[in-house]
Amino acid sequence: xxxxxxxxxxxxxxxxxxxxxxxxxxxxxxxxxxxxxxxxxxxxxxxxxxxxxxxxxxxxxxxxxxxxxxxxxxxxxxxxxxxxxxxxxxxxxxxxxxxxxxxxxxxxxxxxxxxxxxxxxxxxxxxxxxxxxxxxxxxxxxxxxxxxxxxxxxxxxxxxxxxxxxxxxxxxxxxxxxxxxxxxxxxxxxxxxxxxxxxxxxxxxxxxxxxxxxxxxxxxxxxxxxxxxxxxxxxxxxxxxxxxxxxxxxxxxxxxxxxxxxxxxxxxxxxxxxxxxxxxxxxxxxxxxxxxxxxxxxxxxxxxxxxxxxxxxxxxxxxxxxxxxxxxxxxxx
Numbered sequence: 001x002x003x004x005x006x007x008x009x010x011x012x013x014x015x016x017x018x019x020x021x022x023x024x025x026x027x028x029x030x031x032x033x034x035x036x037x038x039x040x041x042x043x044x045x046x047x048x049x050x051x052x053x054x055x056x057x058x059x060x061x062x063x064x065x066x067x068x069x070x071x072x073x074x075x076x077x078x079x080x081x082x083x084x085x086x087x088x089x090x091x092x093x094x095x096x097x098x099x100x101x102x103x104x105x106x107x108x109x110x111x112x113x114x115x116x117x118x119x120x121x122x123x124x125x126x127x128x129x130x131x132x133x134x135x136x137x138x139x140x141x142x143x144x145x146x147x148x149x150x151x152x153x154x155x156x157x158x159x160x161x162x163x164x165x166x167x168x169x170x171x172x173x174x175x176x177x178x179x180x181x182x183x184x185x186x187x188x189x190x191x192x193x194x195x196x197x198x199x200x201x202x203x204x205x206x207x208x209x210x211x212x213x214x215x216x217x218x219x220x221x222x223x224x225x226x227x228x229x230x231x232x233x234x235x236x237x238x239x240x241x242x243x244x245x246x247x248x249x250x251x252x253x254x255x256x257x258x259x260x261x262x263x264x265x266x267x268x269x270x271x272x273x274x275x276x277x278x279x280x281x282x283x284x285x286x287x288x289x290x291x292x293x294x295x296x297x298x299x300x301x302x303x304x305x306x307x308x309x310x311x312x313x314x315x316x317x318x319x320x321x322x323x324x325x326x327x328x329x330x331x332x333x
Contacts, residue, residue, distance in 0.1 A: 082113045085123035092127070098134035102167055106213050111260045115215040118164065119246055119258040125217060129163045136166040141174060148179040151198060154224035159254060165202060167214035175203045176218070181264045185236050192232065192268035196223045201262050210261075217258040219250070223267050230269040233257055242266070 088105065095101035105114070117124040136143070143166050147157040155178065165174050181199035189195075202209045202216065222228045228249060236242040248256040 081117040081121050081124070083109050083117035083121075083124065085121060085127060088124055088127045088131075092131060098131055098138050101131060102135055102214070111212065111215055115258045115260050118215055118217050119248070119256075125163060128214075128217075132164060132166045139166075139169070139171050141166050141169055141171060143174050143176075145176040146178070150180045151178050154196060155198070156221050159219075159221040161219045162216055164214045164216040164258075168202060168209050168212050168216070169204045172205045174209075175206075176216075177201045177203050185234075185240070185242070185264050185266060187234065187266055187268065191272070192234065192266070192270055194226055195266050195268040196226065198223075198265045198267065199263070200265055208262075212260055215258050215260050216262075217256060219254050219256045221254050226267060227269055228253065228255070230271065231255065232268055232270045234266040234268065235259065236264040236266065237261075238263065 087108075091104045091108070092101045095104060109117075118128055135141070143162070145157060145160055145162070147155060147160070157178075160176065160178070162176055165176060168174060177200070179199050179201075181197050184197050187195055200218075202212070222231055231247065231249070233245045233247060233255075234242040235245050245257045245259070250256060
């Protein structure tokens with residue numbers, strides 16, 4: 001075999017091997033990604049995933065905020081309710097009393113699922129409202145509200161209404177108490193401006209209700225001084241975390257939101273909320289927590305194969321060059 005044919009053979013083989021390794025690298029990386037997802041590992045929001053069927057982008061969430069100073073959670077605005085009006089209607093129709101219906105609803109559905117349904121499905125909210133009236137009659141329950149003088153300066157008590165509060169007691173009076181929190185929560189003032197903090201509690205005969213049986217939907221006017229189009233509501237928990245609540249912005253200047261527990265609520269403005277856009281998402285946001293990344297990282301399995309690819313391509317190029325040099329020498333001779 002002549003030198004020229006030898007180098008051509010080496011070149012062809014090198015290119016073939018390079019193509020094989022390149023294809024194997026792609027398949028291996030895809031399989032590694034599938035294995036990571038199937039095992040429940042999260043992919044960091046900063047990672048670029050290639051070769052997938054779809055790419056999902058969620059602003060801040062969260063499901064989660066990406067602030068360097070605060071980390072939090074968001075409710076998924078596009079989450080579909082697992083409870084619908086037909087389910088509620090069947091339970092009510094099969095129950096002899098309102099009390100029995102409430103018990104079945106609470107037993108058959110999680111409080112989180114009921115919250116989504118009450119916040120997003122107007123028919124379910126009407127059903128819950130009517131059922132609450134019957135329940136309160138059976139149990140002789142009254143519902144009231146109390147707003148402190150400090151809060152009354154920017155929140156109109158007469159515009160506050162609620163649905164679901166009466167379910168969370170067996171008898172007596174249930175009161176929605178709104179006051180200024182004894183200790184204010186720290187918030188990211190660069191992201192959230194004009195924060196008005198309210199301590200909202202649900203009381204039963206003066207004692208705070210800590211565990212709700214059913215969610216409570218609250219409708220109230222936007223606190224004075226805040227722009228409705230930029231409004232967000234941050235709902236804090238006892239550990240300093242918060243969730244950015246889903247809001248329904250009504251044409252009469254009120255907002256509606258649904259909760260499964262009560263604590264400090266921060267009504268604030270955010271430039272990230274566009275006019276007419278639903279604000280919200282859900283989970284834990286803590287103050288002064290550095291930005292963290294997911295434990296899972298993008299697969300690095302392709303890096304070694306890429307190095308091999310470069311080596312093979314180099315051999316191929318060198319072989320090609322040698323073949324050309326040999327050809328020129330033959331012509332000169």
